[in-house]
C-alpha cells in the first residue's frame with residue numbers, strides 16, 4: 001500500500017477551510033504535470049483527477065473540480081467534461097469503499113447477478129446506493145479484465161476474484177474493520193500514475 005496522503009481519513013469540507021492538496025499529493029501532481037510540455041497541462045487531467053478524488057474523500061465536488069482546474073490552469077468546464085464522462089470518477093459523495101461488481105459476460109455467466117443481490121441484501125442497499133454507516137457504495141461495472149477469475153469485484157485498487165458468498169462476507173468485514181478510504185491510487189500510486 002502506498003503512503004496514505006490521499007485523504008485516508010476522508011475529506012471533511014467543514015474541517016478544511018480551503019481546498020488544497022496536501023504537500024505529498026501536490027508533489028505527485030507536479031510530477032505528473034512535468035511529463036507534459038508547457039501549455040499542455042490538460043493532458044495531465046485524468047491522473048490528477050485520480051489524485052484529487054483520493055485526496056478529497058473519494059469524490060469530486062464542484063469546488064474540488066474548480067481547484068483542479070486552477071492547478072492545471074484550464075477552465076472548470078474542461079474538468080467537468082472529463083470527470084463526468086468516466087465512471088471511475090464520482091461526482092456525488094460515496095462510501096469509503098466503492099465496490100464495483102463486474103457484470104459482463106464471464107462474470108455474469110458465473111453468478112455476478114447473485115453476488116450483486118447478495119451484497120444488496122447484506123448491506124441493505126441497491127446498486128448506486130451507500131450503506132447507512134457510510135462505509136460502502138455498491139456499483140456494477142463492465143468487464144474489468146479479470147474474466148478468467150469470474151465472478152469478480154474491484155474495490156479501490158484491489159481486485160477480488162473467484163467470488164463466493166463466503167468470500168464476499170470476508171471482503172466486506174475486512175474493509176469495515178480497516179475503516180480506511182480506498183482509492184484507485186492506493187497501490188504504489190507514485191510509480192503507476
Ligand code: FES
Pocket residue numbers: 102103104105106107108142143144145146147148150152
Ligand atoms: S467479464 Fe468480468 S472481468 Fe471480464
